[in-house]
Amino acid sequence: MKYRIPLALLTSLTAAGLTACGIIPTPAPPTEPPSPSASATTPPSPSGSPSPSASGQDERPALAETRSTLTPDLKVEVVGLNRIKGEHLVAQLRLSNTGTGKHIPWTGEMGDNTRPLGEIRWASGIGVLDARARTWILPYQPAGSPCLCSDRRRDGLDYFIDAGQSITLYAVLPAPSGDPATTTVVTPVGPPMPDVPISDEPPVTPAGMNVPDPDAEPVTTITRRIVTPSQSLDKSEETADDGEDLRVSLSSDVLFAVNKATLTGRARTILARTAKLVDSSPGPTVRVEGHADSSGTDAINDPLSRRRAQAVRAALSPLVTRQGVTFQAKGYGSRSPLYSNDTEEGKRRNRRVTVTFAKPRPAEPEPATASPAETPDETGLTGTAAADGQPISMAVNGLRRLPGGLGLLTYTVTNEGDSEAWFNELHHAKDWMSFKYQAATNVTLTDEAAGRQYLPGRLQVPTDDGGVDSYCACTSVSGVRLATEKFAPGQSKQFWNLFELPADASARTVKIAGFKELQVPVR
Incomplete structure (x- = not known):
């Protein structure tokens, strides 16, 4: 109809x-004629x-x-x-x-x-x-x-x-x-x-x-929650910030020995860092959830994930000095993976204990307001890479601070050769038919001083079966946009990614696909 x-x-x-x-x-x-000096560029x-x-x-x-x-x-x-x-x-x-x-x-x-x-x-x-x-x-x-x-x-x-x-x-x-x-x-x-x-x-x-x-x-409001992930450089934990809650996923491989629920000595240091975050949270409730990868059976994974969640709760609660905090612990076995279990890295990251609480609210500076006509200056080439024998160059245009602790990275990829070329290293997808999720995800920001690496943001989309799909908050290179990574001779295309950008950040090390790293100032 x-x-x-x-x-x-x-x-x-x-x-x-x-x-x-x-x-x-x-x-x-107004019906009066325009001034002779008026032009299309007049605001x-x-x-x-x-x-x-x-x-x-x-x-x-x-x-x-x-x-x-x-x-x-x-x-x-x-x-x-x-x-x-x-x-x-x-x-x-x-x-x-x-x-x-x-x-x-x-x-x-x-x-x-x-x-x-x-x-x-x-x-x-x-x-x-x-x-x-x-x-x-x-x-x-x-x-x-x-x-x-x-x-x-x-x-x-x-x-x-x-x-x-x-x-x-x-x-x-x-x-x-x-x-x-x-x-x-x-x-x-x-x-x-x-x-x-x-x-x-x-x-x-x-x-x-x-x-x-x-x-x-009647109309339905359509919104997508933005989640920004980051991880410690030693990969002992990773966080996901959706603006309301902070989810801290602690690696079970660091917290526990294989198939054990007794915390290691190193776990105490990691939990102390998590306790400081909980102390600065305004929320009264902390959820502790144990998770496993797809190895083994539910009969093994369910009780193990529950015991690990209880162990983290027992060790974390006395480290939190804020009064009135309630801790909840639950095990989910292998039923809630964050990543595909098809790879060893995905399984490693799915073996975790996740601590979730209301996001701490630090003060943040207001972003500088630029003229609508202003465009960021290029900071210069970060390096070169070859695609099908043709040179491909990349220039970072800028890393711009937005409200809410977000940052917008823009960069330009150019085919410097004299024949058509492809540069399809901007995503990690192994299957070119992965239309739904294929995007410019192979980009990171690193803060060496803070010991953290920031990954592209995700748009959370509810599904009809009650689940959630995640789409990269970055340039899409899938579906009708399959030719995004195809470049004519001399052609340039601009790409972008949305990241977490803490208030104290003044510069970040940017790593884009196969190009060398570059220190980029925040403006």
Whole structure:
């Protein structure tokens, strides 16, 4: 059944050749002629009034822009970001084909690949990053429709964007928490765009764009919890931070002898570090859970994991000095693996005792605000690697601090050769058919002073059977984006990863795939 979204009152803006539509009627822009000195690069007014266009194209100044990693000729610009009723956000993005030869299909690139898309015709991947809440926010979902966003059929959009042409898409989604003045806009196609200003004025949209009212009927909020993992350099423990809880997984191989539940001498040092974290937590409850790999049987793994959890609880509780803390212990055997048991490394990491408690809340500095037109300076090449006999170079563009203890790493990979090349070392996937999870995961940040290594963040997606799927918060190189790692001679593509970035970090050692390490300052 075809779904039709009720539309709010439309207000014609004939003077600018545009139409304001959607949630709140939009006042028309001034009718007096523009100043002779005005240009397309002039910053937009607070109301987001567009520039007149004789060609019929949306020529509003961009608030921020990025490029598609898969198709570098596809430029994505934010041309409107309006908070409505204090709780909704209308995002407008202009997609332009900056090439000269071929047309570009946009629908396959703009869809959200963390949920079923149905027929690929939607702009369901447009969203914002609520960094303080550790949440990736996507468009609302009404009944019978993938999202409250541009639909190629319903909105009369072409499947392709011809060379030199552009289209404008919209998405309606929840506003980020705390009424921030700016936010980070995210899409499936390229690096996120930080510090995009949010207007509280009604949105102004191009002629023919009908933005639906999110309050007109029931809609489902679509969000993805962001989890940022890190591990000690000696691999004795690893943590996962989702913004609410901190999960500390202690290696059973370090805590216990094989098939034993008696703590080793080294375990005391590790538990002392964990106790300090619990002391700085605001939560009253600490959960201690024992886990095993897939070796052995439930008859062996279940009681062993339970005894190990009880041993850690008994040793950890007297080390915690904060009053009023309650400890719970439970064993799960091999039923809750964090990693695949197909490899010895995966089994090692699944043999663990996990201690979970409310995340400590240290003070953090506010991120520096950059001009919307500003782009990070390259810090120089980090090294070279060969792909199919062709030289591949990589340059780090920047490591940028975001709110909520997050950091955004952007880097550019270039084919320096004179023939086509592939560079597919950005992921660890051994099976090229692993469409769902294949992404630029082979990237780490290391803090030698703190003795920690930070891994790319993960987007947690609930499944129909009550489980959770994890998607990398980084450049996708799977599904319709399989050609992301293919480079024409001289072609450059920009990649990105989201990491944990503690408040005291001023520099990090970045390791990307097969390239040499580089010290990168945090800005």
